[in-house]
Structures are given as C-alpha cells and as structure tokens.
Amino acid sequence: MTTLASEPIAGRRPLAARDAISRWLDREAVFSWLMMALPLAFLFALVGYPLADGIFLSLENRPVAQAGTFVGLGNFIEDARDPVFWQVAANTVIYTTVATVLKMVGGLALALVINQQFRMKNLVRAALLLPFIVPTVLSTVAWMWILDPAFSPVNWALVHTGIANPGPSWLGNPILAMCSLIAINTWRGLPFYGITLLAGLQTIPAELNEAAMIDGAGNWTRFWYVTLPLLKPVILIVTVFSVIFTFADFQLVYVLTHGGPANATQLFATYAFDIAMNGGQLGRGASVALAMVPILALSIIGLTIYMRSRD
Amino acid sequence: MTRVPRWRTRLLQLWLPLGFFLLTGLAPFYWMLITSLKPNAELYNRRIMPLVVYHPTLKHYVDLLTETSFLTWTWNTTLVAVTSTAISLVLGIMLAYPLARMRFAGAGLIAATVAATYLVPQPLLFIPLADIINRLGLYDTLTAVILTYPTMLVPFCAWLLIGYFKTVPRELEEAARIDGANRFQTMTRVVLPLCIPGFISAGIFAFTLSQNEFLYALIFLTKTDVRTVPVGAIAELIRGDVFYWGQLMAAALLGSLPVAFLYSFFVEHYVAGLTAGSVKG
Secondary structure (H helix, E strand, O other): HHHHHHHHHHHHHHHHHHHHHHHHHHOOOHHHHHHOOOOOHHHHHHHHHHHHHHHHHHHEEOOOOOOOEOOHHHHHHHHOHHOOOOOHHHHHHHHHHHHHHHHHHHHHHHHHHHOOOOOOOHHHHHHHHHHHHHOHHHHHHHHHHHHHOOHHHHHHHHHOOOOOOOOOOOOHHHHHHHHHHHHHHHHHHHHHHHHHHHHHOOOHHHHHHHHHHHHOOOHHHHHHHHHHHHHHHHHHHHHEEEEEEEEHHOHHHHHHHOOOOOOOOOOOOHOOOOOOOOEEEEHHHHHHHHHHHHHHHHHHHHHHHHHHHHO | OOOOOHHHHHHHHHHHHHHHHHHHHHHHHHHHHHHHOOOOOHOOOOOOOOOOOOOOHHHHHHHHHHOHHHHHHHHHHHHHHHHHHHHHHHHHHHHHHHHHHHHOOOOOHHHHHHHHHOOHHHOOOOHHHHHHHOHHHHHHHHHHHHHHHHHHHHHHHHHHHHHHOOOOOOOHHHHHHHEEEEEOHHHHHHHHOOOOOHHHHHHHHHHHHHHHHOOOHHOOOHHHHHHHHHHHHHHHHHEEOEEEEHHHHHHHHHHHHHHHHHHHOHHHHHHHHHHOOOOOO
C-alpha cells in the first residue's frame, strides 16, 4: 500500500516542478524579458557602450594605439578655439537647412504629381525611387564625372550654347562645391520625401476634399486648408529623420570633395573622421562628433515645437 | 466646370512636372551607362558631343572583372548584407514581439530606447567602435562589419515589426492559448506566420541599407580581399589623381544591380518598409 501510494507522488513531483517552470516561463513579463535579453544585450554592447566610450574618449588626449590621458574639457576648448570647427558648424547648418527645405518642397510636389491617375503609375513610381535605392557612393561617383572640370557634360552644354566659356569648376569653387553637394543630396533624398508623403496623402479620405470642393474651395485652398494640415504629422516625422541623417552626412562629402576646397564643404562627420582617422587623435575626433548632439537635439526639439504650435 | 481645356491642365499638372522629375532622377544613371561603354579615346575627347556613344565597347567591364578584385568585393558585399540582414531580422523579431503584444513593466521605456537608438547617427559611433573593433582584433575581417551593421538595422527592423505585430488580432492568440499553446508556441505557430510580409519589408530594407553602408566598411576594411564594392571602388579605382572613369562607372552600374534587381521584384514591400512608422505610427 505504501509503495503504491508513494509511487504516483514521486512521479508527480518532477511533473509539478516542470509545470511550475513552464507556468513561470508563460508569465508575460518573464517571457518578454527572456525574448528581449539577447537583442538588448547586443544593442547595449555595440550602441550604448560605444556612446559612453565616446564621451570618455572626448575627455582624453588619446593618440591611436596608445593609452589616453585625461584632459577634462580640453578637447572641447580646443574645438572652440579652432576656426575650422566653427566653419564646419556653419557649413553643416547651411547644408542641412537648404537641402531639407529643397527636399521637403520638391518631395511634396512629387507626391502631389504622382497622386494623380495616370497609366503605368507603378512603373513610374519605381523608377523615381531609384536614386534613393542605389548605394550612395556609387551614384556619387557618377555625379563626380558629371561635375568633372574637363569632361563635364553640363559644362559642354554651357560652352556650346555660349552661356559660359570656360565652364565653371563645380567642385573647385567653395560656393559652387557646396551648391553641388546640396543638389546631389536633394537628388538622392527627394524620392524618400515623395514616396512617404504620397503614402500620407493616400490616407486622407477623399470625402474631405469633395466636401471642400462642394463648398467652393479651389485647388490651392484645398491644398492649404485640407491637405497640408492633415499631412503635418507625416511631414514632421519625415523631416526629423531627414534632418538627422543630413546633418550627420558623411559618404557624399567624403567621396565628392573630401571637405574641400579649403574646408568649404567640411561637415561634422568628415571633420571628425579627418581628425580621428587621418590625424590619429581619437579624443579630439570624438569631441567634434559629440558637438553634433546639442545642435541636433535643439533643431529637433525646435522643429517639433514649431509644428505643434501651428496646429 | 472650368473653361481651361482638360489636356492643358493634364500637361501642366501632370506630364511636365513628371517629365522633369523622371529626367533629373534618371539622367545620372544614363550618364553612368554611356560612360561605362565608351572607349577611352572617346571618353577623353572634349570636342565630340558627350551624350551619345559612337563606338560602344565592353572593354571597361572586362578590365574591371579581370584586372581588379571587383568579383571578390561583390561576394563580400553580398555575404555581409545577407548575414547582417538575417541577424538583424532575428534580433528585431525578438525585440519587437514582446513590445508589440505583451504587457509588462518597462515596455514603454524600452520602446522609446529602441526608437532613440534608431536615430543615433553613425558618425557618433564610429570612433569608439573603431577602438572596440581594434581591441577585439577584428580589423580587416568581415566579422567587423557583420557585427556593426546590425547596430543600425536591429532598431529599424524592430520598429517596423512592432507595427506589423500589432495588426494581428488578439482573438487569434487567445484561441491558441485556450487550446493549450504556451506563449512561445503561440508566437511561432500563430502570430509569426501571419507577419511574413513584414519580414520581407524589413529584410529588403535592411539589405539595401547594408549594401549602401560606407563609413564602417571604410574604416574596418583596409585590405583588398575583404573590401566591399563601395569601398573597393573608391579606394582602388581612384589612385591619387588618376581616375579610371570607365571602370568606375562599370563598377557603379554593376554594384547597383543587385539592389535594383531585388527592388524591382519587391517594390511594394520596399515602400511599405520606407513608410513604416511615419504613416502608420
């Protein structure tokens, strides 16, 4: 009797323990944290830790492959006394502002144009997105050849129509070089605005426009008082994205001008790269990269408040 | 309603601006193509009209494939893009699923952190990352970029997938739970199979981003046989002041093909990835 009675109990015990474990694993919080543990550990190791490490580096005098010495805010003071640093700040702000405005206005126009009905719409939309799809470095190489001082097709056209002879040196003149960079950044980023705003346009119910039309609103009035206000949340998000990635742009400048002529197109990212990778001063480079943060944060907060206040 | 003829409105509001956008958007690709097909004699002759090819040749393509390591670079680029996309998708799912479908303390904070991580620009990370990769002894290995690309791809995939996971009705999950499925089974057998379009969108987008990446590859990969296409083209087809224009253009065109090809099959998924978060969220 005792053996009979003890057997099922002995058999039930591990079962009960397993039950308890699987019930514990089935709790929402336990399951969630177990699932997220690996990706969170990864992001902590390769985003969180480097961010903190970057702040430490910026407080050190740290040549490549040597131990650093703590210098406090020395690197930032050096930045503030460096005239190139201030030129870089001005360049980056101009580059970001002009390119963002151009992309926004152009992208909105593009979205309104392809929101109409026409044949082969999908094909046209796919073709228009190409500049955004193709790896930036590779399309920039094509632009480099388009703007080549001797063999530019643009200059060929200018010379042969008699507008200018010789044609301008697109990347050799400080102002033209900046204009060229802005134009190419716009060329590449405009489809992103266009397609995203188009998706936003398509969520606006047709009845709203019809109602406004019945009330006698013209095209322009409808755009200004119906479409634009409803599109505002999408515009805000797209702009924040674009401002961040334009502000931190590296590839285009590195390939096209290397920051030249005479730092006229140097941006924060390329300047930090020059100091850290070519000059070997990791600490100073980190301080230049970190200098992006306050300006970036301010512009994003400002933009958000501005867009909210006009609701 | 109006007196303006319909064709004129169509012309002004549709065909003219559309033509302008198409022309400016695609002209550089045309220029890439014809430059890659021109013999050098034509390429460097300033007197002839530059917009057409008189004697097309494939010489630059042959040179690119035989005299440079372009094929190795293409293989490296593809390997890196596929691996880092796969890693990012798996980690992205693990991160997004609980955030989208579970209730637990701290979920809001984690979701906000993921969004913020997505907005951290690369130039803020590359100097410390270079230091870390150096200490790990991973310089000049593909592992260096396979490890670092997911730092931008995981937050993106997670963000996109949170939106996708939220669209699956709770009732389906509850039905599976009543039938005795545990949380893990509910996820793998009920919710995930319904979200495959989301995985394709995230995958395509992550793959394109990996193909486009330049900064990390430039810093971590300094030897020919580990380079990716963008870095190889810039570092080895431009030597000092000497530009191999024909080969550069051939490389640019061939290097763009994998993305363009993939994209042409999955445009809708790509657009879904592109607009995720800005329109839905």
